[in-house]
Amino acid sequence: MIFKEYDPIKKKMFQVIDNDGKVINPKYMPEISDELVLKAYKDMLFARTSDLMILSYQRQGRIFTYPPNYGQEAISGAVAQVMRKEDWLVPAFREMGAYLAKGASLKEIFLYFMGYEDGVNFKNAENFLPYSVPIASQLPHAVGIGYEIKYKKKDQIVFTFVGDGGTSEGDFHEALNFAGVWNAPVIFIVQNNQYGISTPFKVQTASEGIAIKSYAYGIKGIQVDGNDFFAMYKAVKESHESARRGEGPVLIEAITYRRGPHTTSDDPTKYRLNAEEEAWAEKDPLKRLKAWLIDRELYDEETEQKLIEDYKKEIDRQFIEAENYGPVPIEDIFKYTYADMPEDLKQQMVEYQKFLQWKEARGL
Amino acid sequence: MIFKEYDPIKKKMFQVIDNDGKVINPKYMPEISDELVLKAYKDMLFARTSDLMILSYQRQGRIFTYPPNYGQEAISGAVAQVMRKEDWLVPAFREMGAYLAKGASLKEIFLYFMGYEDGVNFKNAENFLPYSVPIASQLPHAVGIGYEIKYKKKDQIVFTFVGDGGTSEGDFHEALNFAGVWNAPVIFIVQNNQYGISTPFKVQTASEGIAIKSYAYGIKGIQVDGNDFFAMYKAVKESHESARRGEGPVLIEAITYRRGPHTTSDDPTKYRLNAEEEAWAEKDPLKRLKAWLIDRELYDEETEQKLIEDYKKEIDRQFIEAENYGPVPIEDIFKYTYADMPEDLKQQMVEYQKFLQWKEARGL
Amino acid sequence: MKQIMNMVNAINNALDIKLAEDDRVIVYGEDVGVEGGVFRVTEGLQKKYGAERVFDSPLAESGIAGTAVGMAVAGLKPVIEMQFSGFANPAFNQVVSHVSRMRNRSRGKYSTGMVIRMPYGGGINALEHHSESLEAIWAHIPGLKVVIPSTPHDAKGLLISAIESDDPIWFMEPKRIYRAIKQEVETEKFTVPIGKAKVIQEGTDVTIVAYGAMIREVQKASVLAKKEGISVEIIDLRTIYPIDKETIVDSVKKTGRIITVHEAIRTFGVGAEINASITEEAFLYLEAPPKRVTGFDIIVPLPKNEPHFMVTPEKIFYEIVRTVKF
Amino acid sequence: MKQIMNMVNAINNALDIKLAEDDRVIVYGEDVGVEGGVFRVTEGLQKKYGAERVFDSPLAESGIAGTAVGMAVAGLKPVIEMQFSGFANPAFNQVVSHVSRMRNRSRGKYSTGMVIRMPYGGGINALEHHSESLEAIWAHIPGLKVVIPSTPHDAKGLLISAIESDDPIWFMEPKRIYRAIKQEVETEKFTVPIGKAKVIQEGTDVTIVAYGAMIREVQKASVLAKKEGISVEIIDLRTIYPIDKETIVDSVKKTGRIITVHEAIRTFGVGAEINASITEEAFLYLEAPPKRVTGFDIIVPLPKNEPHFMVTPEKIFYEIVRTVKF
Ligand SMILES: Cc1ncc(C[n+]2csc(CCOP(=O)(O)OP(=O)(O)O)c2C)c(N)n1
Ligand SMILES: Cc1ncc(C[n+]2csc(CCOP(=O)(O)OP(=O)(O)O)c2C)c(N)n1
Numbered sequence A, B: 001m002i003f004k005e006y007d008p009i010k011k012k013m014f015q016v017i018d019n020d021g022k023v024i025n026p027k028y029m030p031e032i033s034d035e036l037v038l039k040a041y042k043d044m045l046f047a048r049t050s051d052l053m054i055l056s057y058q059r060q061g062r063i064f065t066y067p068p069n070y071g072q073e074a075i076s077g078a079v080a081q082v083m084r085k086e087d088w089l090v091p092a093f094r095e096m097g098a099y100l101a102k103g104a105s106l107k108e109i110f111l112y113f114m115g116y117e118d119g120v121n122f123k124n125a126e127n128f129l130p131y132s133v134p135i136a137s138q139l140p141h142a143v144g145i146g147y148e149i150k151y152k153k154k155d156q157i158v159f160t161f162v163g164d165g166g167t168s169e170g171d172f173h174e175a176l177n178f179a180g181v182w183n184a185p186v187i188f189i190v191q192n193n194q195y196g197i198s199t200p201f202k203v204q205t206a207s208e209g210i211a212i213k214s215y216a217y218g219i220k221g222i223q224v225d226g227n228d229f230f231a232m233y234k235a236v237k238e239s240h241e242s243a244r245r246g247e248g249p250v251l252i253e254a255i256t257y258r259r260g261p262h263t264t265s266d267d268p269t270k271y272r273l274n275a276e277e278e279a280w281a282e283k284d285p286l287k288r289l290k291a292w293l294i295d296r297e298l299y300d301e302e303t304e305q306k307l308i309e310d311y312k313k314e315i316d317r318q319f320i321e322a323e324n325y326g327p328v329p330i331e332d333i334f335k336y337t338y339a340d341m342p343e344d345l346k347q348q349m350v351e352y353q354k355f356l357q358w359k360e361a362r363g364l
Numbered sequence C, D: 001m002k003q004i005m006n007m008v009n010a011i012n013n014a015l016d017i018k019l020a021e022d023d024r025v026i027v028y029g030e031d032v033g034v035e036g037g038v039f040r041v042t043e044g045l046q047k048k049y050g051a052e053r054v055f056d057s058p059l060a061e062s063g064i065a066g067t068a069v070g071m072a073v074a075g076l077k078p079v080i081e082m083q084f085s086g087f088a089n090p091a092f093n094q095v096v097s098h099v100s101r102m103r104n105r106s107r108g109k110y111s112t113g114m115v116i117r118m119p120y121g122g123g124i125n126a127l128e129h130h131s132e133s134l135e136a137i138w139a140h141i142p143g144l145k146v147v148i149p150s151t152p153h154d155a156k157g158l159l160i161s162a163i164e165s166d167d168p169i170w171f172m173e174p175k176r177i178y179r180a181i182k183q184e185v186e187t188e189k190f191t192v193p194i195g196k197a198k199v200i201q202e203g204t205d206v207t208i209v210a211y212g213a214m215i216r217e218v219q220k221a222s223v224l225a226k227k228e229g230i231s232v233e234i235i236d237l238r239t240i241y242p243i244d245k246e247t248i249v250d251s252v253k254k255t256g257r258i259i260t261v262h263e264a265i266r267t268f269g270v271g272a273e274i275n276a277s278i279t280e281e282a283f284l285y286l287e288a289p290p291k292r293v294t295g296f297d298i299i300v301p302l303p304k305n306e307p308h309f310m311v312t313p314e315k316i317f318y319e320i321v322r323t324v325k326f
């Protein structure tokens, strides 16, 4: 239904609540229990609190480069409430809420950004690929999984993420095009956060947004206010149902803003203005959903402070667990390169052990 | 004007004449002199006659793999009448009429397909790149040239070609996207001849044709009957003017049909039906334009037979010239790899000469 | 039962066997379905196994390789075709960044066991980009194994091993001998192990390591050498990575001399690695410097001048003589 | 006039000089404009030369390289940046099929003189794909030259040579020493020739060939060796292709031993080519097998385990001892 009314050709962004949390589009207010909304808000708050904590760990030199989600939490927050255990998640790297929903632990997330491969071998998360760093290259994987789902006639859907910058890559095109031809059950979520590192969206493409690109692939597309939890939830939910009905892929463009730096090594003041950041602060997804909750008397400041305190403790606990993970065996750097390890590589491992002994013996 | 009326979203193909050469869209009949139409027809006839001759040379083993243009001649035929000496041509490999218009000789074309690199060092053709074999990879080159044109404020336009299959490649996407962002004066002509080798168009994409993909890049697009010379001429002419006015790139989808094999090594009966081929024969571009010419008493069968005879002689003359091109110096295989040839490579050349002497001395 | 097969038949037969016995096997690529591939390698398979398992893809190599990553991760066994090795280039990022790394990245949780097969090499009067031999590049990518058969028998046995491997296999088919060599091949299933070279001719004076279409040229060169009283040992490498160094070292310890032969360009080619590692391991046995007979460091010429580029029996013989007389 | 510069300053200075003197020079890539690059190498250049000459591109490496082909053919001098060498992979097809071949294809009519620069290598605690060293792959492509500086001075001189070259130059910057090495560098224009190695330390017992960030490690290893009475000759390769064999051969004729050191993985790496070709040319001078100290044949580990992968002075010293005692 929303796909017709919000056909990208009409250049209308799908919104349900305004910046103050007032419902401005009641017709499309999703049917969702108060409990679920509250849970979603808490998920988003947890993600945000984690992000803030990580920034401070990073400043203390306790974790390496990390890409914060700050300002974009409603997108993963919405996916988190729709995605099922059996669905696949093919991530980029800025969707913490979705990872947690899929079963990743915060500790694992920390481990990865502390420099442990173990951090993406998510122990309790099925059907969840590791983060993908080469921009947009994960999208064809999602389509291949979609093919398998159709071939094996399974009731599964693939969620995959990419940024606005990522839509410029050839792999974005090839993935969406294959998905269209194969009618694969894949939901492509573009987090259009207005920047690819320092590069503003207008440098990425001359098209009117990303949703319209669905026309190039003959698939459904919709532009959504990515900072509006209800709109995102509704769009993801309908996409999920549509894909389950066999109606093929959907391209969701979630309009949002990366309120923080690109990663912990980035300094946005180099390339954007305060005024812009402040304008987007008005549209902050947590702020808006919180206003809605408070308005309905489901939530208050006091609860929030309490939650944040609890979250901080929990986050710190997991962080310290990760910090104490300890060394992994040297074999680990060798043994996952191949299923069937070549002789040569075994030899290199043995040689390295010999060298280490020699080094120790020499006191070097 | 046509770009508005034939906005791809409307799913209307731009046509001027019908299958019998009758003008069905007088409003958009281009202003073009009878002489120019006649010249265009002759260009197309020359290209077709060459193609047919090449097929027979190929059967005689006198030339290697060659991709015929049979059935697609109106597209290059139209470009040929609009493209200026100063404009650039960035080809794929199935646009003979455009090559000849740019100043390539048939002899050079033959040389290439006889296996001489010299065949793409077109002596009398400025601003014309060699054929590009890796599908769609030439498109970004056109955009880079477009950038230079803008940067140097020149009055030039770039014509570039690709097939329907080529639109699936990532480079198609990246090129059109860059062109949109840079507002580069590039005319992208997609020869949608319904097949990429044996693969039918519906396997390439689920979109409604190719022209609609212009929406993904915020550029002008139009779907044209590629077998209708007048429609193609009008579309190319307006695109050229639009690009010269600084209005940026245009995507022209020319609907056509590859009436012959993919290349001389291909056998289309493996993958398509006679009935389909016959239906497209009705829409043949030469047949249609000829009907128009005959109707206006500008042309007749007798003239045609006479022309074909003359063309055949000319073609054969050039073919034999190419056949007698003779060997090129061995140095040629070495000397163009680098502007500044590495010592090592010089050494390899010297060694090879030594080997050849040894071989001769040994009578091997 | 045995049957006369060329390499095209043998590969088709291997695919047929695996498609029949394992429903996870999926074959796709440009024109592999209805047409059965531009070299007819997959002919008849779509008819037999349906368009869900054997089919044409859009013309996009990165997409082909990238979707195969997804299929493999989800549990299928994609066997994809790159129409020519020169057109595998657009898939480079997918292969380097994902095909070869997913197992390592996920600490073994996800595997990308798949086969990427393609015709490669020169000598067939082809257009530009249709004649390259880029095996050294793919062999330099950790996580990938690279296989090149030289006979119908090996092509079948190696391809079956490749499909059954949990590692991604880059499977290069020397198209120049697609139909040129015929051989009796077992029609039942059999495998040839990946990572094992084969001494295909014993000799005492010099070891020649080669693979693919070069084997035939080396055999001809060894006939020329024999007339001069030079005895050549020939090793068919069969797997480019991992290299079966043991077999080569054993041979060189016997002959004291080694020449590596490949059609690919010389510098940073396979010959460099073979010769360097054999020198490391058999230094004291070497009676002459390890040599290479290879293509020049240039772009493969178009057909008129391609013969200059190609490695011929005479070129190999020339180097044999020089090495033995060193 | 001289000024203290690190490699980032030196490269910026080289770009500045060429932008100022040649209006055909165009600098672009991801985030190189407003931000001045993620490593700040192009900082200040957009302000100075305008957004038509120094600018951000869409996030698409094939498009960046492919448009540069067009610019070069039309007469410009593009100097493009790949944000990290691991992200040059999507440009592979453009580089192999066009950047390196347009001159040959057009028989010299069109040239694609351009510079493709990028940070590369490990040791900076980076995410996956940010630490690779793929120079051997690019060096195997006919038509391309590959340059790797090891000092601010060389980076500046080589980059200016690269921009002035009519050949396309793959310019790899060892990011680990972007700011770690400071040096007095002439602020005026000067060049360092492409294709020439440099003996940066004379010695008698063993020749070590290295480049980029490894030079520093080799120097440290040579100090350890010196304590044991081993005299090391160090050659900074500077250009990976074409290799300056003459300089290396001359050195090996003197020392009788060679070790090639690189951070990249071993198999089919640069060390294979160096050692193989030196063995060909200086066989009778060799007193020990040419050896390699390199990364393992694995995917570069994430930061926690990356130190195991990295080539250290101790690893080099270990091999020096073994080689000298052979
Ligand atoms: C192929 C590739 N090129 C370049 C990079 C370096 N890089 C990392 S993130 C990034 C920007 C991504 O922008 P976008 O897709 O909008 O996602 P966002 O970071 O805004 O979430 C770039 C250029 C990369 N990781 N992969
Ligand atoms: C990158 C790449 N992949 C595959 C090929 C092999 N190939 C040559 S032509 C062709 C089909 C091209 O189809 P289309 O783009 O529709 O052009 P047409 O041949 O119909 O003019 C293919 C797959 C190639 N040349 N380049």
Ligand SMILES: [Mg+2]
Binding pocket: A163, A164, A165, A191, A192, A193, A194, A195, A196, A197
């Ligand atoms: Mg972004």
Ligand SMILES: [Mg+2]
Binding pocket: B163, B164, B165, B191, B192, B193, B194, B195, B196, B197
């Ligand atoms: Mg076509």
